[in-house]
Amino acid sequence: MLSEHSGAVQRPQGAEEAVDGRSARRSRGRAAAIDAVLELFDLGELRPSADVVVERAGISTASLFRYFRGLDELYRAAFEEQVARAQLLARIDAPEDLPLDERVARFLAGRIDVYESVAGVGRMARARAVDHDDVAVALDLARGRWLVQVRQVFAPELAGRTRAEARSLAAAVDAVASFEAWDLLVGARGTPRRAVEAHWTTALTALLA
Incomplete structure (x- = not known):
């Protein structure tokens, strides 16, 4: 017999935690990139390169361009x-x-x-x-x-x-x-x-x- 909830898709708890973890890492990465750029602006670098940003933010170039479509x-x-x-x-x-x-x-x-x-x-x-x-x-x-x-x-x-x-x-x-x-x-x-x-x-x- 099917239960009354059989039509709903149940996501395994581990999968939900993995998604939440990725979302949290993405949020932290975006925030780190933004903070790095703001610091660079304050230092007078008004057009910082991707290399300078990722070095200061502590993230990879690939991650940077996953978070943002461009500089x-x-x-x-x-x-x-x-x-x-x-x-x-x-x-x-x-x-x-x-x-x-x-x-x-x-x-x-x-x-x-x-x-x-x-x-x-x-x-x-x-x-x-x-x-x-x-x-x-x-x-x-x-x-x-x-x-x-x-x-x-x-x-x-x-x-x-x-x-x-x-x-x-x-x-x-x-x-x-x-x-x-x-x-x-x-x-x-x-x-x-x-x-x-x-x-x-x-x-x-x-x-x-």
Whole structure:
């Protein structure tokens, strides 16, 4: 007699464990490759080769190209991973309950924390976006999230303005505290963080007050 479960395919426990083990190894390998690329970006290697990546990640070249279809996909995955981490650093809870000066201070501190942590991948993305559409799309999405943050944090100051005025003001605030502005001040001119915060505080307060 057939049991009521005879129609179901029963996978042996050992086979399930083998599949789980492969999935875990794949996840660890992907993560190692992404972390290696991010470290290399931070060291100034904006186009690291597969050989350099696998040596730093401790994986084989064959494994690398099982995890990613090519280096461009790996670079994009590293960029997206860093963007996800950045969202946590820049988060401001219940900004509507804070006075303007405190919102400005938290907003700027969060952005600079992010820029300091993503400098390498940020430079990579901007360099490669010129001739890599997938990186350009990912970069545009990240920039869109930054603009959304401006609108959320400074919603009281944007309210009551015309749509065009609010859009222009949000864009100006976002540009003042952008990665590009930070990289010019810090990367090119060596401006200390405290001075950057002071310059940006003055500019944002003038725009928003």
